[in-house]
Each structure stands twice: as C-alpha cells, then as structure tokens.
Amino acid sequence: MLNFSRSRPQRPNRPNSLGGMDFVDPVKKSGLARKIIFATGLVALCIIIIKASPTFSSPSPFSLHETGTTHVLVTGGAGYIGSHAALRLLKDSYRVTIVDNLSRGNLGAIKVLQDLFPEHGRLQFIYADLGDPKAVNKIFSENAFDAVMHFAAVAYVGESTLDPLKYYHNITSNTLVVLEAMAAHNVNTLIYSSTCATYGEPEKMPITEETPQVPLDITQLTRMEKPRRWQKILSWIFHKNSDMAVMILRYFNVIGSDPDGRLGEAPRPELREHGRISAACFDAARGITKGLKVRGTDYKTVDGTCIRDYIDVTDLVDAHVKALRKAQPGEVGIYNVGTGQGRSVREFVEACKKATGVSMDVEYLPRRPGDYAEVYSNTSKILRELNWSAKYTDLENSLRVAWKWQKLHHNGYGVA
Numbered sequence: 001m002l003n004f005s006r007s008r009p010q011r012p013n014r015p016n017s018l019g020g021m022d023f024v025d026p027v028k029k030s031g032l033a034r035k036i037i038f039a040t041g042l043v044a045l046c047i048i049i050i051k052a053s054p055t056f057s058s059p060s061p062f063s064l065h066e067t068g069t070t071h072v073l074v075t076g077g078a079g080y081i082g083s084h085a086a087l088r089l090l091k092d093s094y095r096v097t098i099v100d101n102l103s104r105g106n107l108g109a110i111k112v113l114q115d116l117f118p119e120h121g122r123l124q125f126i127y128a129d130l131g132d133p134k135a136v137n138k139i140f141s142e143n144a145f146d147a148v149m150h151f152a153a154v155a156y157v158g159e160s161t162l163d164p165l166k167y168y169h170n171i172t173s174n175t176l177v178v179l180e181a182m183a184a185h186n187v188n189t190l191i192y193s194s195t196c197a198t199y200g201e202p203e204k205m206p207i208t209e210e211t212p213q214v215p216l217d218i219t220q221l222t223r224m225e226k227p228r229r230w231q232k233i234l235s236w237i238f239h240k241n242s243d244m245a246v247m248i249l250r251y252f253n254v255i256g257s258d259p260d261g262r263l264g265e266a267p268r269p270e271l272r273e274h275g276r277i278s279a280a281c282f283d284a285a286r287g288i289t290k291g292l293k294v295r296g297t298d299y300k301t302v303d304g305t306c307i308r309d310y311i312d313v314t315d316l317v318d319a320h321v322k323a324l325r326k327a328q329p330g331e332v333g334i335y336n337v338g339t340g341q342g343r344s345v346r347e348f349v350e351a352c353k354k355a356t357g358v359s360m361d362v363e364y365l366p367r368r369p370g371d372y373a374e375v376y377s378n379t380s381k382i383l384r385e386l387n388w389s390a391k392y393t394d395l396e397n398s399l400r401v402a403w404k405w406q407k408l409h410h411n412g413y414g415v416a
C-alpha cells in the first residue's frame with residue numbers, strides 16, 4: 001500500500017510494484033515534469049540572454065583574427081595625427097584598437113571616433129602607457145592585431161631640449177616595448193611614424209631617403225637611431241621571425257585637419273610655449289597669445305626665415321595607409337612624406353593671416369636652438385613605390401580647414 005498525503009485527492013490504492021516493475025505515481029510524475037520543463041526553460045532563457053549580450057557572447061571580435069578584416073593597433077591614437085589615422089582606417093573598414101596614455105592626447109577625439117563608428121568590433125580604446133611592458137604584453141595577448149601604426153611619442157622640439165631624458169625614454173625604450181610585444185605575439189607589420197628632423201641641416205636639397213642623418217637635438221638623435229639601426233634592432237628582436245614588414249615614414253611639419261571638421265589639433269595649453277607653428281598661429285588669431293613670434297630671420301634663405309615642407313594631415317594619413325597596404329614581409333621600407341616644396345615661415349604667417357582673416361602682430365626674434373635653415377623632401381621614391389603624392393598642397397587652404405575646427409572648439413575637444 002502507498003500512502004498519499006492528505007492534501008491530495010483520494011485515488012484507488014494500487015500496488016507499488018507490479019510484476020517486478022517499479023510503479024511511478026502519475027501525480028508525482030507530472031510535478032517532476034513541470035519542474036524539468038521550468039528548469040529547461042530557465043536555462044534556455046539564460047542562454048538567449050547571454051548570447052544576446054555583447055559582453056558575454058562569443059569572444060570579443062578584437063581578440064580574433066578574421067579573414068578579410070585587418071585589425072590595426074594605433075598607438076597614440078588620441079593625439080593629433082593618430083586620431084586622424086584612426087579615422088581614415090575606420091573609414092576604410094579596418095578594425096582599430098587605440099592605445100594611449102592621454103598624456104598629450106584627447107579623450108574627446110576618441111569620443112568623436114566612437115560616435116562615428118559605434119558598431120561592435122570596429123573601434124576600441126585602451127588606456128595604457130607604452131612604457132609599461134606588462135600592460136603592453138597583456139594588450140597583445142588579449143587582442144589579435146594584424147599590424148601596428150606607431151604614433152605614440154612626446155614630440156615638441158622646445159620641450160625636448162628642456163627634458164631630454166624623458167624624450168629619450170619615451171621615444172626609444174617605449175618603441176622597444178612595442179616591438180618586443182609584437183615579436184612575442186606574432187604581429188608582423190609595423191608602420192612607424194618618424195620624422196625628417198633626423199636629417200638635421202642637409203648639405204644638399206631636397207632631402208632624399210639617402211641623405212645622411214645629422215641630428216641637431218635630442219629628439220632628432222633619438223629618431224635617427226631608429227631608422228639607422230632599425231634593421232639591426234629588428235633582426236635582433238625578430239631573429240626568429242623573418243616575416244616582419246616595416247615601413248618607416250619621415251615627415252616634417254604637419255598642418256590641417258579633417259576636411260569634414262570632425263577632428264582637429266588640440267595640444268595641451270601648457271605646451272603652448274613649445275608649440276608648433278600652426279597652433280601658435282591659431283592661438284595668436286584667437287587672441288590667446290599676444291601675436292606670433294617668429295624665431296630667426298637671418299638664415300640663408302630667400303626671406304631670412306626657415307624653410308619647411310608642410311604636409312597636410314589628410315595626405316599624411318593617406319601615406320600611412322598606402323604604406324600599410326604595401327608592407328612586404330621581410331622588408332624595411334623608408335619613405336619621406338612631403339610636398340616637395342619648401343615654404344618660408346614668413347610665407348606661412350601670411351597664409352595664416354589670410355586663412356584666419358586676422359591681422360595678427362608678428363614679433364621677429366633671434367634663432368631658436370635646434371632649428372635648421374631649409375628642409376624639404378624629394379618625393380620621387382614614395383611616388384614610385386607607394387603611388388603616393390600630396391594632394392592638399394595649398395597652405396592657405398589647409399590652414400583654413402584647420403581654423404574652421406579651431407573656431408568651433410575654443411577649448412579644444414572640451415568645446416565651449
């Protein structure tokens with residue numbers, strides 16, 4: 001006889017065993033079935049929720065190599081050139097990870113990029129210092145990069161003479177940290193953003209990639225070491241990896257900003273004194289500084305001021321993308337990225353006055369240490385090998401585009 005609980009309706013008594021078979025009470029059975037159905041439903045619901053959630057779903061797209069998608073790590077991508085490069089890469093359907101310690105860059109630039117490319121798996125920002133090998137190694141172990149575009153650096157000539165050690169560290173040892181991580185994680189393509197300043201005061205103009213490198217200050221010295229010893233360093237670090245593809249791009253003064261007005265140049269106010277000529281021109285036009293200071297009027301040039309090759313940032317990032325496309329395993333390519341035309345500082349100041357519509361005061365001062373008289377590139381190698389040439393060569397127009405952004409962003413990316 002089986003005992004049923006009182007709360008249950010009375011049922012005919014049955015034997016609990018029939019001919020050796022276990023008897024299962026149907027009431028108990030349906031309760032159990034309900035529990036199983038409920039539990040199964042719950043599990044299914046959890047699986048659906050987990051699958052739908054981008055955080056818990058399949059591994060992050062940044063951690064996987066995907067056929068047809070090139071994942072580029074852009075170091076210094078919160079900075080002026082790096083943010084423009086990231087924008088261009090994203091527009092060209094690359095997957096982009098930006099690593100920056102925000103020491104110079106702007107979170108506002110990252111926000112602009114994230115708003116433009118909000119889709120999952122397009123852009124991620126990682127706050128980290130390249131001087132921290134553990135952090136860098138972790139980034140490489142958690143992400144599947146196909147290439148690195150290296151822009152992160154401290155890059156102000158005036159400041160470099162005041163704090164040479166900081167510059168030396170930032171530029172040389174941080175780059176080695178990146179290289180070691182690349183070697184350890186089989187990332188074989190490096191696009192290295194360098195400078196033409198390493199050529200110093202060349203004897204013959206225009207500068208070709210073969211012009212001897214004679215640095216005039218610590219920034220130039222640290223930069224020079226890279227291209228010169230590059231192949232050696234790489235062969236040490238990548239001795240087991242003959243597939244390394246390296247492109248080194250050297251350029252001078254970068255000007256302009258995104259023609260669609262989404263990004264601009266927003267250096268830290270404390271760097272104003274060490275600033276670059278375009279930022280100084282805009283500060284003067286906005287009345288932030290009292291006029292514009294031109295250092296050096298006795299150089300052996302047409303009008304006594306320095307002559308430079310000003311490259312628009314849109315052209316510059318185009319050269320970086322073309323270099324990325326053409327990078328060949330086992331080869332190191334070195335290219336000067338310029339317009340091939342030298343413009344004097346006086347000429348620049350006049351273009352700046354026209355672009356801003358402000359007739360600013362100009363103060364002419366003695367030379368600044370570390371400046372050289374005349375530099376501009378011979379661009380035939382980059383045209384021949386990468387099919388690249390500068391398109392935004394109208395100085396006044398580049399400055400006008402940049403000025404438009406500056407006027408709308410009085411406080412840099414803080415707007416207002």
Ligand SMILES: NC(=O)c1ccc[n+]([C@@H]2O[C@H](COP(=O)([O-])OP(=O)(O)OC[C@H]3O[C@@H](n4cnc5c(N)ncnc54)[C@H](O)[C@@H]3O)[C@@H](O)[C@H]2O)c1
Nearest residue numbers: 076078079080081100101102103104105130152153155254
């Ligand atoms: N702007 C120019 O006229 C010019 C000319 C020639 C070469 N370059 C080179 O181009 C590169 C980019 O220059 P930019 O004008 O965009 O400078 P920038 O200061 O606007 O950008 C540099 C970025 O690197 C980041 N950074 C610096 N040190 C870092 C570190 N240790 N770890 C992580 N992030 C770090 C900064 O926060 C910043 O966002 C530099 O290597 C510079 O030497 C610039």
